[in-house]
Amino acid sequence: MNRILLSLGAATLLALAVTACGSSEDPPAGAKKLSFELTDDGCLPRSVSAPAGPLTFEAENTGSSAVTEIEVMEGDSILGEKENLSEGLSGSFSLTLDAGKYAIYCPGGDNERGVLTVTGELKAKGSAEADKAVADYREYLEQNADELVAKTKAFVEFLESEPTNERVEKLYVAARTPYERIEPVAESFGRLDPQIDARENDVPPKEFEGFHWLERALWLEEDRLLVDVNTKPVGERLLDHVEELAGKVETVELQAVQVANGAAELLGEISASTITGEEERYSHTDLVDFEANVEGAEAAFEAVKPLLDESDPELSGELEADFKMVFAELQPYRKGNGFVSYTELTHADTRKLAQSIDTLAEKLSQVPAAIAESEHA
Numbered sequence: 001m002n003r004i005l006l007s008l009g010a011a012t013l014l015a016l017a018v019t020a021c022g023s024s025e026d027p028p029a030g031a032k033k034l035s036f037e038l039t040d041d042g043c044l045p046r047s048v049s050a051p052a053g054p055l056t057f058e059a060e061n062t063g064s065s066a067v068t069e070i071e072v073m074e075g076d077s078i079l080g081e082k083e084n085l086s087e088g089l090s091g092s093f094s095l096t097l098d099a100g101k102y103a104i105y106c107p108g109g110d111n112e113r114g115v116l117t118v119t120g121e122l123k124a125k126g127s128a129e130a131d132k133a134v135a136d137y138r139e140y141l142e143q144n145a146d147e148l149v150a151k152t153k154a155f156v157e158f159l160e161s162e163p164t165n166e167r168v169e170k171l172y173v174a175a176r177t178p179y180e181r182i183e184p185v186a187e188s189f190g191r192l193d194p195q196i197d198a199r200e201n202d203v204p205p206k207e208f209e210g211f212h213w214l215e216r217a218l219w220l221e222e223d224r225l226l227v228d229v230n231t232k233p234v235g236e237r238l239l240d241h242v243e244e245l246a247g248k249v250e251t252v253e254l255q256a257v258q259v260a261n262g263a264a265e266l267l268g269e270i271s272a273s274t275i276t277g278e279e280e281r282y283s284h285t286d287l288v289d290f291e292a293n294v295e296g297a298e299a300a301f302e303a304v305k306p307l308l309d310e311s312d313p314e315l316s317g318e319l320e321a322d323f324k325m326v327f328a329e330l331q332p333y334r335k336g337n338g339f340v341s342y343t344e345l346t347h348a349d350t351r352k353l354a355q356s357i358d359t360l361a362e363k364l365s366q367v368p369a370a371i372a373e374s375e376h377a
Contacts, residue, residue: 042109180292
């Protein structure tokens with residue numbers, strides 16, 4: 001679950017860098033480093049303090065199979081995180097935080113929550129260019145949230161009729177596309193992401209619902225659609241959840257480096273689940289998710305590009321070329337207005353796609369730190 005790390009609370013959040021597993025970009029100048037160890041007992045240490053300002057969170061998994069991620073939370077909102085840290089891997093992310101108490105959350109451990117106490121005063125000033133980047137990206141978020149509501153409504157209403165294979169796939173894909181473009185937003189709102197998009201093994205059986213519950217119900221048996229008596233209420237709840245998400249998008253707090261960080265996180269979504277075929281395990285429409293994730297990442301990049309053009313024009317140009325490369329890699333798999341089934345891809349196909357995403361993601365992860373100075377110039 002890839003994320004644009006968005007704060008809904010009082011904290012001023014500045015996500016400055018997220019890096020690939022096993023590697024770390026240079027942290028923002030003056031950032032205090034906080035180191036954590038991922039263990040079966042949770043994240044250690046469990047209680048830490050730091051001054052207000054830029055903070056770099058470094059995490060290493062020294063042998064836990066139960067705990068593979070670390071999150072910084074304010075209430076139910078995820079401010080920053082690092083996922084997919086399996087045994088032996090390390091990673092980091094950076095935030096700028098105001099004074100207050102925050103949770104260090106490491107799901108899966110015997111003691112999942114710790115406390116981060118931030119003291120002192122945060123002094124930061126914005127820029128007109130950064131404000132425009134945020135405004136441009138907010139417009140993109142709101143457009144896709146509105147599209148998500150409309151397309152989900154059409155999909156849910158169709159389920160109440162007698163759906164056919166071809167038509168239901170088109171409606172399902174149409175609803176999934178705007179969600180995958182802005183998926184990280186839901187993650188920042190705590191419960192909404194699992195309610196909308198949890199896969200079958202992501203949550204307890206009694207909590208499994210949303211898009212993938214309906215996907216399973218519709219495609220569970222090969223070449224035959226199944227719709228049981230629970231489909232209608234699950235669909236109605238899904239529509240309620242996406243409408244709630246659309247409402248929250250209108251008021252979510254954003255900063256330019258968060259937008260840049262979210263672009264890299266969307267590519268992490270591809271690496272973590274889409275490229276493996278796990279995301280759409282019944283419908284096999286994974287390439288739709290793949291393209292939508294890249295589209296969302298590109299939109300975030302384009303919003304902050306003017307800032308990057310000032311601080312690192314060479315990197316900006318390389319990223320433009322790399323986005324074009326990734327979209328070109330998808331072309332051979334197009335079929336009509338969509339894509340071939342993911343089951344038609346060979347191991348060589350998926351490996352080639354993964355390599356193009358890795359190339360793009362590595363460079364994209366450098367953007368937040370590169371634009372931080374421009375945002376607060």
